[in-house]
Amino acid sequence: MLIARHIDCPPCRLAAMTTAAPAMAAITPVDTRPEWKALVAHADATKQLHLRDIFRQDPTRGDELVANALDIHLDFSKQRVTRQSLQLLLSLAKACGVEAKRDAMFRGDRINVAENRAVLHVALRAPKGTVIQLDGVDVVPEVHRVLEAMAVFANRIRSGDWKGHTGRRIKTVVNIGIGGSDLGPAMAWDSLRVWSTPEIECRYVSNVDENDFHLKTHDLDPAETMFIISSKTFTTLETMTNAQTARAWSLKGLGGDEKAVAKHFAAVSTALGEVKKFGIDPANMFGFWDWVGGRYSMDSSIGLSNMIAVGPDAFGEMLAGFHDMDEHFRTAPLHQNMPALMGLMNLWNNQFLGCDTLAVLPYCQYLDRFSAYLQQLEMESNGKHVQLDGERVRWETSSIVWGQPGTNGQHAFYQMIHQGTKIVPCDFIAFAESLHDLGVHQDLLTANVLAQAEALAFGKTKDEIIADGVPAWLAPHKVMEGNRPSNLLLARKLSPRMLGRLVALYEHKVFTMGAIWGINSFDQWGVELGKVLAQRIIPELSAAKPDLKHDGSTNALIRKYRSWRGR
Numbered sequence: 001m002l003i004a005r006h007i008d009c010p011p012c013r014l015a016a017m018t019t020a021a022p023a024m025a026a027i028t029p030v031d032t033r034p035e036w037k038a039l040v041a042h043a044d045a046t047k048q049l050h051l052r053d054i055f056r057q058d059p060t061r062g063d064e065l066v067a068n069a070l071d072i073h074l075d076f077s078k079q080r081v082t083r084q085s086l087q088l089l090l091s092l093a094k095a096c097g098v099e100a101k102r103d104a105m106f107r108g109d110r111i112n113v114a115e116n117r118a119v120l121h122v123a124l125r126a127p128k129g130t131v132i133q134l135d136g137v138d139v140v141p142e143v144h145r146v147l148e149a150m151a152v153f154a155n156r157i158r159s160g161d162w163k164g165h166t167g168r169r170i171k172t173v174v175n176i177g178i179g180g181s182d183l184g185p186a187m188a189w190d191s192l193r194v195w196s197t198p199e200i201e202c203r204y205v206s207n208v209d210e211n212d213f214h215l216k217t218h219d220l221d222p223a224e225t226m227f228i229i230s231s232k233t234f235t236t237l238e239t240m241t242n243a244q245t246a247r248a249w250s251l252k253g254l255g256g257d258e259k260a261v262a263k264h265f266a267a268v269s270t271a272l273g274e275v276k277k278f279g280i281d282p283a284n285m286f287g288f289w290d291w292v293g294g295r296y297s298m299d300s301s302i303g304l305s306n307m308i309a310v311g312p313d314a315f316g317e318m319l320a321g322f323h324d325m326d327e328h329f330r331t332a333p334l335h336q337n338m339p340a341l342m343g344l345m346n347l348w349n350n351q352f353l354g355c356d357t358l359a360v361l362p363y364c365q366y367l368d369r370f371s372a373y374l375q376q377l378e379m380e381s382n383g384k385h386v387q388l389d390g391e392r393v394r395w396e397t398s399s400i401v402w403g404q405p406g407t408n409g410q411h412a413f414y415q416m417i418h419q420g421t422k423i424v425p426c427d428f429i430a431f432a433e434s435l436h437d438l439g440v441h442q443d444l445l446t447a448n449v450l451a452q453a454e455a456l457a458f459g460k461t462k463d464e465i466i467a468d469g470v471p472a473w474l475a476p477h478k479v480m481e482g483n484r485p486s487n488l489l490l491a492r493k494l495s496p497r498m499l500g501r502l503v504a505l506y507e508h509k510v511f512t513m514g515a516i517w518g519i520n521s522f523d524q525w526g527v528e529l530g531k532v533l534a535q536r537i538i539p540e541l542s543a544a545k546p547d548l549k550h551d552g553s554t555n556a557l558i559r560k561y562r563s564w565r566g567r
């Protein structure tokens with residue numbers, strides 16, 4: 001059985017880290033700032049205001065509470081904010097040093113203090129010639145060296161020049177990875193299908209559940225299948241278990257010749273030694289760096305499967321889109337800065353209006369996995385309970401992020417969003433142009449997204465319903481209270497470049513919120529305890545006589561499982 005080393009668990013990683021606490025400026029708890037207190041008072045004073053009143057008092061807000069950049073129009077006028085709320089939120093961002101913290105990230109400061117790492121995903125999309133130094137070394141040339149190596153490899157697979165062990169070309173690429181080494185590439189594969197070569201299909205195996213591996217490979221021919229093992233550490237239990245299964249599956253189908261591994265496996269990792277041990281030719285390993293967090297890595301070599309699918313040029317366009325948004329975030333004043341404004345609106349709803357969740361609702365079927373991707377980006381980054389200095393926070397951090405593409409969601413869970421007792425702020429994402437012109441569809445889709453945002457904001461009163469001829473007894477059931485906040489992101493058209501812009505928009509939105517809260521958006525210690533406990537339970541499931549010392553519930557569940565497995 002394969003047991004992953006605890007490279008990511010706190011005791012092992014801590015053992016490798018210096019025991020000295022990193023130098024850190026004292027964090028002023030955000031709720032002690034006058035700007036925060038002003039927002040608390042303002043929220044109290046304005047909580048009775050309905051969006052109908054807000055629009056009546058401020059009829060031009062639909063044209064003015066917007067931000068425009070990079071073919072994206074952000075309308076945040078249907079948020080429950082007045083102009084004064086906006087000013088107070090912007091003052092809070094300034095007071096918390098969002099701009100200075102942003103500059104520190106772009107500069108390569110080690111802002112991930114708990115792991116003593118820089119946070120330089122922005123370097124992954126920096127154009128050639130940009131200089132971003134880490135410890136006095138410019139990292140951009142190395143980024144481009146890896147991109148060029150990826151392009152050579154991707155082009156060989158795409159053209160059929162790369163031959164498998166039996167001389168056949170590769171028709172399916174299976175990415176094996178999990179979390180940050182899966183969600184981004186899997187989302188981008190769906191999002192960029194229009195740009196993908198029809199010659200190659202990409203599939204994504206992530207779950208250690210063998211059903212996942214079976215589902216994604218049962219109909220494949222090993223002679224035409226390339227596996228990319230994507231793992232920053234190359235020790236993650238799920239990924240290495242699936243990688244070993246893939247290795248055995250591949251060798252079985254190719255006559256057992258170990259030399260086949262080099263023809264059917266590539267790796268994306270920072271761990272050369274582990275990759276070599278697996279039998280992957282180091283020439284087919286594509287590196288990245290410890291300054292790239294897993295959930296910020298889809299534009300690194302973790303995106304190799306995407307580059308194979310869409311080609312180096314379109315992949316480069318996606319990187320250019322990320323960079324466009326980086327530049328916008330880096331240079332636009334806060335009151336016009338889309339990521340900052342989205343972060344402030346989310347913070348307002350989450351903290352001051354008491355809304356726990358955020359629904360992200362793309363009106364584009366290609367963005368089917370976008371909300372799932374954002375769940376990790378937002379919740380793993382900002383689902384934290386302490387400030388950078390270890391003090392417990394006294395305010396709400398990450399929203400619960402969820403969503404589905406419209407219009408399907410409208411026929412499923414929108415009922416609750418419109419008439420339920422919980423307020424669910426929504427981010428609607430829509431595109432002006434479709435990718436396939438089939439007649440009326442795009443207008444219908446757009447009418448739907450605009451109508452949903454309008455209905456949520458303004459609703460329909462009992463009087464209006466009765467005026468429509470509805471009997472009085474039925475009217476309460478039809479009342480739509482409205483006053484439900486939303487953003488509407490209207491982009492011109494989905495493209496690789498636009499996808500990069502949208503992902504970077506959310507990355508920097510997450511950054512803005514973390515900077516205001518004074519938390520570390522770039523570590524993820526919360527996922528470690530479960531991993532450590534699983535390592536303890538694994539042998540207990542099969543040992544002849546395990547000495548179970550868990551709580552009563554866990555002990556009983558282990559016994560039940562063992563009995564049903566005949567152990």
Ligand code: G6Q
Pocket residue numbers: 178179180181230231232233234235236239293294295296380524
């Ligand atoms: C993301 C996290 C996490 C990580 C996975 C996979 O920010 O760090 O989701 O990406 O645990 O890790 P490996 O790439 O090391 O297998």
